[in-house]
Amino acid sequence: MFTYKNILVPVDFSPVSHRSINRAQELAAHYQAQLTILHIIEDIPLGVAAFGDVGAVYMSPDTQGMLKEAAEKQLTELAQQMQLGSEVKLKVIDGYANTSINAYAEEHHIDLIVIGHSAKSGFLGLLMGSTAETVTKHAKCDVLIMRIPKEEAPATTSN
Numbered sequence: 001m002f003t004y005k006n007i008l009v010p011v012d013f014s015p016v017s018h019r020s021i022n023r024a025q026e027l028a029a030h031y032q033a034q035l036t037i038l039h040i041i042e043d044i045p046l047g048v049a050a051f052g053d054v055g056a057v058y059m060s061p062d063t064q065g066m067l068k069e070a071a072e073k074q075l076t077e078l079a080q081q082m083q084l085g086s087e088v089k090l091k092v093i094d095g096y097a098n099t100s101i102n103a104y105a106e107e108h109h110i111d112l113i114v115i116g117h118s119a120k121s122g123f124l125g126l127l128m129g130s131t132a133e134t135v136t137k138h139a140k141c142d143v144l145i146m147r148i149p150k151e152e153a154p155a156t157t158s159n
Contacts, residue, residue: 009035
């Protein structure tokens with residue numbers, strides 16, 4: 001029987017992050033697997049240039065360092081709030097979520113990614129797609145997608 005040994009939960013600190021962490025904790029306990037919570041600090045995309053290249057605003061090393069420090073603090077506070085044990089790894093890295101999650105998973109021999117789906121809609125959702133969808137398409141391991149329940153989803157307005 002297959003057992004998961006390394007479970008990864010990418011978080012963006014949205015409401016679905018809590019649900020993803022809870023489910024991953026349950027699975028990690030069941031399989032006695034290592035649990036890693038990952039947050040990615042992204043450069044700010046300006047849009048898509050010719051040939052599909054993504055233009056971005058790159059931050060200075062000082063600004064990037066401050067953002068990483070703040071994210072590490074926020075991740076530690078989240079772990080304390082959710083009463084995660086000290087055996088849970090907390091990681092903050094730089095990159096684009098769509099590619100960095102799978103790269104991290106491959107480098108660290110992750111067997112399962114538990115990821116939240118923000119269910120973005122409208123033009124932005126169509127243009128960008130969702131991180132969860134992209135991760136699922138390119139992952140070399142199992143992926144469990146956690147959806148936001150309707151009662152927790154942000155209200156959308158229609159014109």
